[in-house]
Amino acid sequence: MVELLPSILSADFARLGDEVRAAERGGGTVIHVDVMDGHFVPNLTLGPPVVASLRKATDLPLDCHMMIENPDEFVEPFAEAGANWMSVHYEACRHLHRSLELIAQHGMRPGVVINPATEVDVLIPVLGMVHHVLVMSVNPGFGGQSFIPYSLNKLRRLRELRQELGLSYRIEVDGGVAHDTIAMVVEAGAELLVAGNAVFGAGHPERDARSLLEAAQQAEARV
Numbered sequence: 264m265v266e267l268l269p270s271i272l273s274a275d276f277a278r279l280g281d282e283v284r285a286a287e288r289g290g291g292t293v294i295h296v297d298v299m300d301g302h303f304v305p306n307l308t309l310g311p312p313v314v315a316s317l318r319k320a321t322d323l324p325l326d327c328h329m330m331i332e333n334p335d336e337f338v339e340p341f342a343e344a345g346a347n348w349m350s351v352h353y354e355a356c357r358h359l360h361r362s363l364e365l366i367a368q369h370g371m372r373p374g375v376v377i378n379p380a381t382e383v384d385v386l387i388p389v390l391g392m393v394h395h396v397l398v399m400s401v402n403p404g405f406g407g408q409s410f411i412p413y414s415l416n417k418l419r420r421l422r423e424l425r426q427e428l429g430l431s432y433r434i435e436v437d438g439g440v441a442h443d444t445i446a447m448v449v450e451a452g453a454e455l456l457v458a459g460n461a462v463f464g465a466g467h468p469e470r471d472a473r474s475l476l477e478a479a480q481q482a483e484a485r486v
Contacts, residue, residue: 264454264483265449265453265454265455265456265476265479265480265482265483266292266293266454266455266456267289267290267291267292267456267458267462267472267475267476267479268291268292268293268294268295268326268435268455268456268457268458269283269286269287269291269294269295269458269459269462269463269468269472270295270296270297270437270457270458270459270462270463271283271294271295271296271297271317271459271463272295272297272308272459273459273460273462273463273464274286274459274463274468275463275466279313279316279317279320280316280317280319280320280321282463282468283317283320283321283323284320284321285468285469285472286462286463286468286469286472287321287323288469288472289462289468289469289470289471289472289473289476290472290473290476291323291462291472291476292323292324293323293324293325293326293348293455294317294321294323294324294325294326295326295328295437295457295459296309296313296314296317296325296326296327296328296346297328297330297459298310298327298328298329298330298331298337298341299330299331299403299404300330300331300332302331302332303330303331303332303352303354303355304330304403304404305404306404310337310340311337311340311341311343311344312344314327314341314344314345314346315344315345317345318344318345324347324348325345325346325347325348326347326348326350326374326455327341327346327348327349327350328350328376328397328437328457329341329349329350329351329352329355330352330355330376330403330404331355332355333355334351334352334355334356334362335356335361335362335365338362338365338366338369338371339369341371342369342370342371346371347371347372348371348372348373348374348394348395349366349371349372349373349374350373350374350375350376350395350397350435351363351366351373351374351375351376352375352376352377352378352403353375353376353377353378353381353385353386354377354378354381359375359389360388360389360392363375363389363392363393364392367392372394372395373392373393373394374393374394374395374396374397374435375389375393375396375397376396376397376398376399377396377397377398377399377417378399378402378403379399379400379401379402379411379413379414382417383396383398383417383420383421383424384420384424387424387428390424390425390428390430390432391428391430393432394432394433395432395433395434395435395455396421396432396433396434396435397435397436397437397455397457398414398417398418398421398434398435398436398437398453399414399437399438400414400436400437400438400439400440400448401437401438401439402438403438408438408439409439410438410439410440410441410444411438411439414436414438414448415447415448415451416451418434418436418448418451418452418453419451419452421434421452422434422451422452433454433455434452434453434454434455435453435454435455435456435457436448436453436455436456436457437457438457440456440457440458440461440475441458441460441461441475442461442474442475442478445458445475445478445479445482446478446479446481446482449479449482449483449486450482450485450486456475456479458472458475461475462475
């Protein structure tokens with residue numbers, strides 16, 4: 264079943280609690296939190312204190328996407344702040360298996376992320392460990408970028424592998440997910456749909472979240 268994951272990167276941080284609650288009323292079921300360190304990606308965002316504040320504003324799961332170097336160092340602080348899911352980049356982890364184990368040991372659901380230039384098959388050794396696989400459909404670091412069409416091939420491949428290997432991981436997509444792309448990604452296999460600008464950009468998160476989710480559900484019904 265498709266789910267909408269509003270990404271707070273595009274929200275109004277002065278009204279973050281209200282923005283998140285509005286997106287939840289519009290059908291958002293998981294809140295996506297982009298964590299950037301200015302090194303792994305060319306942007307700097309937020310840390311555990313903001314996650315702890317967000318935890319007080321919503322009961323929804325918090326999906327922390329760690330676009331950082333040395334993510335192992337931040338597993339415990341984010342777990343303590345209230346993160347529920349944590350995904351780390353294949354490209355950032357020297358010992359990916361160990362990083363995923365560490366996330367699970369701290370009570371969070373582990374996920375793995377691949378950048379646009381990374382192929383899905385490099386993940387085969389760890390697919391049995393993860394709750395979700397996140398395909399970046401833009402280059403990570405900034406919101407509002409255009410969707411990279413080759414990402415659809417990766418979503419299809421993840422769906423094939425899940426069936427071939429008898430696994431149950433969820434397939435997540437992040438980047439350029441909007442009204443003109445959401446049907447394509449759902450038809451290709453995405454179930455967890457991260458949307459930031461398309462939910463928060465126009466200042467009507469409840470309305471726009473609901474509209475996006477309806478479009479995704481219509482596409483799912485056609486699959």
